[in-house]
Amino acid sequence: MRRINGIHLEKMMNNGLAYLQQHEEEVNRLNVFPVPDGDTGTNMALTLGNGIRYAKSDEHAGAYLRSLSDGMLLGARGNSGVILSQFYRGLADELVRTPIIGPGELRAGLIRGYRTAYEAVVHPVEGTILSVAREGIEHIRTQITRNSSIESILSMYIAEMRKTLSYTPEMLSVLKEAGVVDSGAYGFILIIEGMLKCLYGEVIDPVEVPAPKTQQPLVDLSLFNETSEFSDGYCTEFILQRLTNSRYKQEFDKQSFISELRFFGNSIAVVVNGMRVKVHIHTLYPAKVIAFAQQYGEFLTFKMENMQVQHNEHDLEIAKKKEHKALAVIAVVNGEGMKKLFEDFGCDIVIDGGTTMNTSSAEFLEAFEELDADEIVILPNNPNIILAAHQAVELSKRRHITVIESGSVAQGYFAMAMDVPDSDDAPFRVSQMMSGIENIATVSQTVASRDYSYHQISCRKGDEIALLDGEIVSVGSDYAKTILDAIAAIEDIDEKETCVIFRGTGVDEDRGEELCESLSARYPLMDFECINGGQEIYHWIIGLA
Amino acid sequence: MNDFILMADAGCDLSAEFKKKYDIKIIDGHLVLPGKGDVPSFMEWKDVTREDFYADLKKNQSDFATAPPNTAEYEKAFTAYVKDGKPIICITISSAMSGSLDFATTARKNILNQYPDAKIRLVDSMRYGPGFGLMVVHAAMLRSEGKSFEEVCDYLEQNKNRFHQAGWLDDLSFVAKKGRLTHPKAFFGTLAGIKPIGEFDSGGMTTVLGKAKGAKAAYAVLLKYIEATIENPEDQVIFIAQSCRYPQAEVYKKMIEDKFHPKAVYINDVYPFCGINVGPGLMAAYYVGKPISDDLSTERALIEQFISEGK
Numbered sequence: 001m002r003r004i005n006g007i008h009l010e011k012m013m014n015n016g017l018a019y020l021q022q023h024e025e026e027v028n029r030l031n032v033f034p035v036p037d038g039d040t041g042t043n044m045a046l047t048l049g050n051g052i053r054y055a056k057s058d059e060h061a062g063a064y065l066r067s068l069s070d071g072m073l074l075g076a077r078g079n080s081g082v083i084l085s086q087f088y089r090g091l092a093d094e095l096v097r098t099p100i101i102g103p104g105e106l107r108a109g110l111i112r113g114y115r116t117a118y119e120a121v122v123h124p125v126e127g128t129i130l131s132v133a134r135e136g137i138e139h140i141r142t143q144i145t146r147n148s149s150i151e152s153i154l155s156m157y158i159a160e161m162r163k164t165l166s167y168t169p170e171m172l173s174v175l176k177e178a179g180v181v182d183s184g185a186y187g188f189i190l191i192i193e194g195m196l197k198c199l200y201g202e203v204i205d206p207v208e209v210p211a212p213k214t215q216q217p218l219v220d221l222s223l224f225n226e227t228s229e230f231s232d233g234y235c236t237e238f239i240l241q242r243l244t245n246s247r248y249k250q251e252f253d254k255q256s257f258i259s260e261l262r263f264f265g266n267s268i269a270v271v272v273n274g275m276r277v278k279v280h281i282h283t284l285y286p287a288k289v290i291a292f293a294q295q296y297g298e299f300l301t302f303k304m305e306n307m308q309v310q311h312n313e314h315d316l317e318i319a320k321k322k323e324h325k326a327l328a329v330i331a332v333v334n335g336e337g338m339k340k341l342f343e344d345f346g347c348d349i350v351i352d353g354g355t356t357m358n359t360s361s362a363e364f365l366e367a368f369e370e371l372d373a374d375e376i377v378i379l380p381n382n383p384n385i386i387l388a389a390h391q392a393v394e395l396s397k398r399r400h401i402t403v404i405e406s407g408s409v410a411q412g413y414f415a416m417a418m419d420v421p422d423s424d425d426a427p428f429r430v431s432q433m434m435s436g437i438e439n440i441a442t443v444s445q446t447v448a449s450r451d452y453s454y455h456q457i458s459c460r461k462g463d464e465i466a467l468l469d470g471e472i473v474s475v476g477s478d479y480a481k482t483i484l485d486a487i488a489a490i491e492d493i494d495e496k497e498t499c500v501i502f503r504g505t506g507v508d509e510d511r512g513e514e515l516c517e518s519l520s521a522r523y524p525l526m527d528f529e530c531i532n533g534g535q536e537i538y539h540w541i542i543g544l545a
Numbered sequence: 546m547n548d549f550i551l552m553a554d555a556g557c558d559l560s561a562e563f564k565k566k567y568d569i570k571i572i573d574g575h576l577v578l579p580g581k582g583d584v585p586s587f588m589e590w591k592d593v594t595r596e597d598f599y600a601d602l603k604k605n606q607s608d609f610a611t612a613p614p615n616t617a618e619y620e621k622a623f624t625a626y627v628k629d630g631k632p633i634i635c636i637t638i639s640s641a642m643s644g645s646l647d648f649a650t651t652a653r654k655n656i657l658n659q660y661p662d663a664k665i666r667l668v669d670s671m672r673y674g675p676g677f678g679l680m681v682v683h684a685a686m687l688r689s690e691g692k693s694f695e696e697v698c699d700y701l702e703q704n705k706n707r708f709h710q711a712g713w714l715d716d717l718s719f720v721a722k723k724g725r726l727t728h729p730k731a732f733f734g735t736l737a738g739i740k741p742i743g744e745f746d747s748g749g750m751t752t753v754l755g756k757a758k759g760a761k762a763a764y765a766v767l768l769k770y771i772e773a774t775i776e777n778p779e780d781q782v783i784f785i786a787q788s789c790r791y792p793q794a795e796v797y798k799k800m801i802e803d804k805f806h807p808k809a810v811y812i813n814d815v816y817p818f819c820g821i822n823v824g825p826g827l828m829a830a831y832y833v834g835k836p837i838s839d840d841l842s843t844e845r846a847l848i849e850q851f852i853s854e855g856k
Contacts, residue, residue, distance in 0.1 A: 073615075076617070079647070081612070082648060123647075417739040423754075435852075438758075545758055545759060
């Protein structure tokens with residue numbers, strides 16, 4: 001198509017909005033770092049939606065655009081919405097007297113659009129919607145001729161914008177830090193893509209659809225090569241449509257389906273929705289999974305990824321940690337949940353100490369090697385590891401390594417929470433972290449693994465027991481009561497203001513809330529926080545400050 | 546001649562009492578609330594209590610959003626007074642936290658095309674919430690004293706970095722996620738019981754200068770900090786902001802009254818327009834004092850000293 005009128009444009013805009021809405025959540029999720037408004041996708045969709053509602057159908061392209069852009073200007077929400085509306089304002093300004101848009105007019109409109117958008121912003125920031133809209137057209141303007149089709153112009157425009165989009169993290173460091181591309185720019189491209197799809201006859205229903213997953217980063221296939229050893233299997237996901245045709249098995253029971261799948265792999269998740277079954281499994285033998293599933297029906301979607309590539313990417317991430325830091329923290333924890341928690345806190349290296357928490361000095365030394373930092377702080381988080389940590393410091397002959405003798409993850413938690421990463425004063429940060437572990441009482445609760453008797457305490461295997469700073473202080477049949485008794489035994493309990501509760505593996509959230517409630521009934525002035533710690537052995541670890 | 550309009554966007558969190566007393570015009574922003582969609586911002590708890598609002602926000606953070614007034618809304622607000630030939634001083638929430646100033650700037654430009662003689666001055670408060678509100682109140686007090694349009698503008702530009710924040714934000718997850726804190730990445734995670742103490746920085750955001758373990762320790766540090774930075778406290782009206790920390794704010798108010806004997810101390814709410822971005826954990830005093838250093842080095846040294854003294 002070489003020329004479009006207002007009716008074409010209206011359909012294209014509707015399709016652009018529908019396509020953006022389809023991806024709205026995805027765009028919102030990109031919106032993690034310094035942008036003045038939280039929900040870019042929503043804001044852009046609201047802005048464009050308002051324009052479309054406001055616009056009057058008109059064969060005259062310029063007239064349609066004028067009313068569309070007026071509606072967008074009125075309904076603009078947030079930064080991206082305003083910039084979007086200004087882009088369309090520029091487009092409308094350029095084309096207001098143009099009844100039918102050809103290649104030359106479109107080019108002029110796209111140029112005027114981005115220029116108007118730039119003017120609207122007091123301090124234009126590169127790496128945003130502005131950059132993609134500018135480079136998108138500037139890079140192709142000389143290639144547009146009288147004979148170019150609208151489709152080809154938009155295709156080139158999108159291709160150039162996508163290129164620029166992939167560079168946005170280089171232009172704007174906040175994006176790079178967050179590991180995302182610019183959300184507004186992405187949203188803008190989606191709108192134009194939706195418009196182009198319309199020209200190709202792909203009309204998108206403007207209905208709510210489940211949000212697709214965030215686009216995966218491109219995988220570097222060279223990470224798995226002829227010398228690699230295959231050990232991690234494939235992450236396999238599919239939606240199976242069960243069929244009533246008698247060729248397929250008709251009796252379907254979710255539990256036995258899951259039990260069968262267990263023969264082929266792990267990390268299994270199965271969601272049944274009527275005759276559709278969504279499956280996630282990690283397997284070394286996808287062919288077997290496919291053959292098994294195909295007895296029940298056929299695949300609606302199918303996705304398979306070599307997890308080794310993902311795994312290797314993870315290794316790369318660790319390698320990246322070598323960037324220079326003023327202060328780096330190494331912590332030892334047990335359990336995946338706890339590992340993630342300490343990583344979220346900003347720990348540079350989290351060593352999984354295993355259930356018995358016996359990290360060696362060598363592991364610490366390896367960790368030192370991985371870091372490029374002026375100061376290193378170690379949080380052993382267990383009395384059994386403090387020595388190994390000190391030894392590692394001695395062996396390494398490096399200066400500026402401080403072992404903060406945290407005897408529990410609760411103490412480690414308070415040490416991390418007290419850090420002031422904003423400060424350039426490393427000794428101050430270390431002293432803040434050290435003050436974090438002072439006056440922390442730790443209560444740990446579990447089930448006795450054997451009969452036990454010491455001083456006045458005795459228990460049988462299977463009894464609920466609670467320890468206060470490493471000593472068993474209460475025994476009983478009710479875990480909550482043992483915890484309450486242990487807390488009551490804290491000498492300066494009346495001085496405590498805060499209680500942090502880490503739930504272990506297998507302890508569900510409801511029980512955490514129950515415990516919080518019974519504790520806050522007993523200590524109404526205390527602040528409580530319940531965190532999924534995911535530690536093994538101890539069902540509960542509780543820190544009181 | 547001081548017959549001019551004082552305007553502020555919804556980020557100033559001024560109570561109805563102050564808006565009325567000082568005749569301050571507010572331009573509403575937008576809120577996206579779960580189940581209600583896009584609604585205008587509000588500055589009183591009518592349909593929902595403070596506690597319920599923040600409890601909901603904490604639970605479903607991602608369902609809430611805010612957007613500043615857009616260009617068309619600014620244009621409308623300005624035109625209403627420009628038509629009558631009234632000069633306008635419009636103070637906006639920190640440009641580091643919101644696009645409000647950008648939109649006001651575009652609107653001003655458009656108005657000037659239409660009304661070349663219009664007199665509109667935009668001031669970036671570099672503050673948010675009741676800290677911004679206190680600045681607006683100061684401007685209004687100067688106007689009541691008979692200061693001219695130019696004098697009030699000059700005062701704001703020359704003194705905005707003397708508006709201090711002494712308080713804590715004990716749930717940093719909101720500001721960190723919304724990018725409204727300097728170095729946000731370092732602050733993910735929960736901080737039960739820890740009171741991060743923040744001051745306004747020269748970029749118009751908040752920088753955490755230190756942390757105190759527990760409220761008692763935090764109050765002690767904060768009172769020392771106010772003492773070291775405030776000027777003529779007995780002549781001042783001090784604001785205390787709290788998003789959902791009213792009991793702590795009351796304790797703080799009493800301490801400030803006892804120690805500094807200011808003219809008055811008001812506890813102000815942080816309403817949804819700021820609250821959605823700040824979260825429930827803000828409890829801070831706002832006052833006028835010594836100019837804040839550009840790199841916060843002076844203020845950081847004070848906080849570090851006071852935290853160490855408390856140990």
